[in-house]
Amino acid sequence: MCGGEKTSQEVVDWTAEFYESVEKQVAKMDKELPGFIGNRLQEALWREALHMVANKECSVEDIDKAIAYGPGLRWAIMGHCLTYHLGGGQGGMAHLLDHFEESLKEPWTRLEAPELTQQLKDDMIAGCLNQANGATINDLIQERDDCLIRIMNTLKEYREEKGIQR
Secondary structure, three states, rough: OOOOOOOHHHHHHHHHHHHHHHHOOOOOOOOOOOOOHHHHHHHHHHHHHHHHHOOOOOOOOHHHHHHHHHHHHHHHHHHHHHHHHOOOHHHHHHHHHHHHHHOOOOOOHHOOOOOOOOHHHHHHHHHHHHHOHHHOHHHHHHHHHHHHHHHHHHHHHHHHOOOOOO
């Protein structure tokens, strides 16, 4: 959440406290920008997925498997940045950034939006329909929501049991 240029910090804080009081997780932006934090990050991943499908590097199904059973599992526990912090080993984020400094630049410089050709559209649609395996949009929404609730309940139970305040 983010206040506008005329919103006082007190209003932002009160709103965050309200949502937290009803057990919502609040992510605050320090500066108003177009889009939400999660959506902006998701767009970067989406852009790369479109490139991979357009370049015939992998299928829609394999992209989803790679995320759902790779970083997606870790992200549900501790998010993107803390996951990378662990990736730095005992040196944490400092080691990761120092160790990979030069190699990190390459992917950041090639992430332009791919041309949304009819072939790319067709490949994305076919890949999603194949994965859905006959399930309707409403079926998929129900599956997603049921699983999200279970994941959130499991995380809450685990953190309460361990006394983790995250």
